[in-house]
Structure formats: C-alpha cells, structure tokens
Amino acid sequence: xxxxxxxxxxxxxxxxxxxxxxxxxxxxxxxxxxxxxxxxxxxxxxxxxxxxxxxxxxxxxxxxxxxxxxxxxxxxxxxxxxxxxxxxxxxxx
Numbered sequence: 001x002x003x004x005x006x007x008x009x010x011x012x013x014x015x016x017x018x019x020x021x022x023x024x025x026x027x028x029x030x031x032x033x034x035x036x037x038x039x040x041x042x043x044x045x046x047x048x049x050x051x052x053x054x055x056x057x058x059x060x061x062x063x064x065x066x067x068x069x070x071x072x073x074x075x076x077x078x079x080x081x082x083x084x085x086x087x088x089x090x091x092x093x
Contacts, residue, residue: 003062007052010045013088017047018069020062025093049090052081
C-alpha cells in the first residue's frame with residue numbers, strides 16, 4: 001500500500017500544512033471537516049486545499065520525507081510546490 005506526503009494550504013495560500021497518509025481523499029475530508037477548529041493546526045488555519053502530493057512505497061520513507069520537508073524554509077517549500085503546480089491550483093484527489 002502506498003503512502004503519501006501532502007501539502008495543504010488555506011484559501012488565501014498563506015499557511016502550509018505537511019502531513020502523511022495512506023488515503024488522501026479521506027485525510028483531506030478530515031481537514032475540511034475540522035476547518036476552524038482550534039484543536040488542530042490544519043483546522044485552526046483552514047489548511048484543507050491540496051497543493052502538493054508525493055507517493056512513497058512504505059510509511060517509513062513517507063515519514064522521513066515529511067520530517068525533511070518540515071525542516072525546510074517557507075521559500076524552499078514554495079519552490080517545491082511551484083515546480084509541479086506553478087499556479088498553486090487546489091488539486092483534486
């Protein structure tokens with residue numbers, strides 16, 4: 001079963017959230033359902049719009065990549081997104 005590292009943003013494209021999942025559509029639905037909730041980062045900042053997605057063969061590789069991306073500067077993350085999604089379109093799953 002593949003795992004995915006994903007980046008979501010809020011409608012204004014100002015805040016990024018990076019996560020790992022094995023079912024992207026379900027995870028995005030959870031983020032959307034939690035929008036506005038102070039209990040989670042993604043909810044607090046309305047980060048439910050998918051802008052970047054990477055697939056990995058196992059959870060260990062996905063988690064390692066998630067940690068790597070979380071250590072990057074915002075500028076580097078913006079560049080990563082822009083390589084495959086230059087207009088920062090909200091991707092469909």
